[in-house]
Amino acid sequence: MALNLQRHRIQPSRGRWWVKSCKRCQRMNVPNVDYVVSFYPPSASDPALLLELKTRRPPSLVERAGRETWSVDFSPDGAWFAWSMGHGIVWVVAWPLDSEESQNGETDRGDKSFSCGHPVWGLAFGPRPPKSNATACPAKARSEGKNSLLLATGLENGVIKIWNVLTGSAVFDLHGHEGVVRDLVFPQNGTLTLISSSRDKTLRIWDLAHKGKKVQVLYGHKDWISSCCVSSDCSMIASVGRFDRMVCLWSLRSYTFIRNLTGGAHKTVYLLSSCDFSPDGAILATAAFSGSSWWIDLWDPYTAEKLATLADYFEDYGQNQISAIQFSPNGLHLTLVTDDRTRDGHVRFWRAPSAVPSLCHLCRSILRHSISTHQIEALPLPKRILEYLTYKNIPERLKSCCSSDEEEWES
Numbered sequence: 001m002a003l004n005l006q007r008h009r010i011q012p013s014r015g016r017w018w019v020k021s022c023k024r025c026q027r028m029n030v031p032n033v034d035y036v037v038s039f040y041p042p043s044a045s046d047p048a049l050l051l052e053l054k055t056r057r058p059p060s061l062v063e064r065a066g067r068e069t070w071s072v073d074f075s076p077d078g079a080w081f082a083w084s085m086g087h088g089i090v091w092v093v094a095w096p097l098d099s100e101e102s103q104n105g106e107t108d109r110g111d112k113s114f115s116c117g118h119p120v121w122g123l124a125f126g127p128r129p130p131k132s133n134a135t136a137c138p139a140k141a142r143s144e145g146k147n148s149l150l151l152a153t154g155l156e157n158g159v160i161k162i163w164n165v166l167t168g169s170a171v172f173d174l175h176g177h178e179g180v181v182r183d184l185v186f187p188q189n190g191t192l193t194l195i196s197s198s199r200d201k202t203l204r205i206w207d208l209a210h211k212g213k214k215v216q217v218l219y220g221h222k223d224w225i226s227s228c229c230v231s232s233d234c235s236m237i238a239s240v241g242r243f244d245r246m247v248c249l250w251s252l253r254s255y256t257f258i259r260n261l262t263g264g265a266h267k268t269v270y271l272l273s274s275c276d277f278s279p280d281g282a283i284l285a286t287a288a289f290s291g292s293s294w295w296i297d298l299w300d301p302y303t304a305e306k307l308a309t310l311a312d313y314f315e316d317y318g319q320n321q322i323s324a325i326q327f328s329p330n331g332l333h334l335t336l337v338t339d340d341r342t343r344d345g346h347v348r349f350w351r352a353p354s355a356v357p358s359l360c361h362l363c364r365s366i367l368r369h370s371i372s373t374h375q376i377e378a379l380p381l382p383k384r385i386l387e388y389l390t391y392k393n394i395p396e397r398l399k400s401c402c403s404s405d406e407e408e409w410e411s
Contacts, residue, residue, distance in 0.1 A: 035085070037097060048350045051097075055085045055345035067343040068119075075125040075149060080165060082151060084120035086345040089113060090153055092165055112168045118155040124184040125165070126150030126192065126208070150208070152194055154181025160196060162208065174212040176204055183227045187234040187252065195252075197225040197239055205255065216255045220248055227274045227324070231281040232369055236301060238284050240272040247272065247286050249301055261286075261299050263306050274324045279331045282368040283307065283391055287322040287336060294322050296336065298394060302373040308394040310334075330357050331365060364389055 036054045040046070055067075067086035074081055074095065082092045094109040126149060150171065151163045158177035163170055179199030187193055192208035201223060205216040218237075222244040229238050230252065237250040247261035261284070270290035277284055284299040295311040321339040328335065332355050357365075367389065368376075376389050387393045 035091070042351075050349045050351050052349070053083070053093075053347040067345045069345050069347060070119075070121045071123045071154075072347060073123055073125050075165070076127060080125070080149070082123055082125065082165075083347050084123060084153075085347075086119075086343070088116045088118050088120060088155075090116060090120055090123060090151070090163075092151065108166065108168070112165065114151070114153065114161075114163050114168075114170075116153050116155055116161055118157045118159070120153050120155060121180050121182050122154035122184040122196075124152050124186055124194070126152065126186055126194075127188075127190045150192075152184050152186075152196075154184050154196060154198075156180050158198065158200070160184070160194075160206075160212075162212075172211050174206055176215060176217075177202070179224075182225060185228055185230055187230045188232060189234045195228055195230060195237060197228040199224040201225065201241075203228060203237065203239055203250070205252075218250055218255065218257070220250075220257050221246055226272055229276050229284075231277045231301070232279055233281050236277075236281075238275050238277065238286075238301065240275045240286055242271050242273065245270065245272055245288075247275070247284075247299070249284075259304055261301075261304050261306075263304075271321075273322050276326050276334075277301070278327050279329060280365040280368040282373070283327075285325055285327065285334060287325045289321050294338070296322075296325060296334065298391075300373055300390065307391055328352065330355070330361075332357060332361070360388070 035056060037051060038054060039051045040049045069086065070084050072081070072083040079095060080092055081095045082090055085091050090113070092112040092114070094111070149165045151165050153161045153163065155161065158175075158179055158181060160174035160177070160181055161170060162172055162174065174194075174196075177196065177198040177200050179201075181196050181198050183197045185195050187195070194206040194208055194212075196204050196206065198204070201219070201221045203218040203225065205218070206212040207214040218239075221239065221241045224242045226240050226242040228240075230236070231238075234252055236258065237252050239248045239250070240246070241248070249258040249261065250256065251258055270288045272286060272288045274287040275284060282300070282302075284301045286297050286299065288295055288297070293311065295309055297309050298307045299305070300307055322336050323339045324337045326335050327333070333353055373390050377386060379386070381389075
């Protein structure tokens with residue numbers, strides 16, 4: 001069920017927006033789903049906080065189970081933002097929030113709410129809509145471009161629902177998983193291929209061009225799979241098992257198991273929660289936590305070598321569980337989200353660090369996007385340059401960063 005909701009601005013002097021819930025929600029027994037947008041100017045207490053989307057619920061549902069925000073995502077073109085706001089509801093808003101209607105008036109930029117019927121644990125936007133070819137067939141091109149943005153939602157009952165964001169309608173459901181669908185990801189090659197990971201210990205590769213009828217199932221994990229990601233060249237899939245502590249690499253071309261990344265002197269009892277490839281695909285980051293500590297391991301996916309470990313400690317046990325990690329688009333920063341165990345369905349936006357990549361870093365990123373570590377090591381280059389191109393200088397840079405805040409990793 002999809003609901004088209006319109007945004008109304010009020011109290012602009014206070015920097016707040018209001019979105020009214022629709023009467024249709026009440027008729028269909030959907031929980032009251034509206035939200036307030038709060039803007040935050042830079043302050044000394046929290047200079048990084050930019051704005052917050054605050055969901056509004058009846059007092060009886062405050063801090064109740066099922067209200068958690070498990071997943072968020074931006075569309076590939078940055079024009080839409082979606083988040084699971086609890087109670088099986090996914091809200092999609094036009095981005096930026098003050099964006100106007102499209103110039104040609106053909107695209108509905110109103111807010112949309114999708115009621116999935118079950119708690120939503122994972123969601124992902126489909127590939128970027130194809131550019132319309134106005135010279136060949138203007139009417140057909142506009143129609144195809146207008147109706148091609150998909151949103152996949154992974155539910156607690158194992159079903160994956162596919163939605164058409166621009167029309168607000170459900171397209172079809174994918175059945176096969178027997179547990180919570182924890183993570184969803186589309187490769188960056190523009191194809192309608194969807195990879196899903198589940199608590200049923202499997203990954204599934206769906207061909208949405210055939211409505212998910214062609215499915216590849218990857219077996220190998222011994223317990224719940226927390227997260228999955230795809231390399232930038234779309235050659236590898238990485239997945240992490242929450243309890244089996246396995247970091248598995250899979251071939252997206254042959255749908256076969258490649259290797260399990262192991263190593264290090266970590267505690268015997270810990271949980272793996274998330275993973276992400278760097279934009280050039282040369283580094284795989286995995287996140288884990290245990291007791292009063294968390295750490296992030298940086299791996300070379302081609303050689304299975306551990307390049308570095310980032311660690312920190314919390315006095316408060318409730319804030320040490322890493323929920324997700326993600327590289328910045330330029331590969332200079334790694335963001336992590338920790339679980340503070342709140343159940344409000346809110347989303348916060350933060351100011352990202354501003355950094356201009358060096359020419360060396362840009363050259364390395366372009367090179368590593370298409371050349372593996374083994375191919376780099378075979379080149380007749382000086383040792384220092386080889387270490388830089390294979391990211392083996394990261395441990396040295398981490399030590400220097402601790403002693404000097406001015407030195408950047410990429411230099």
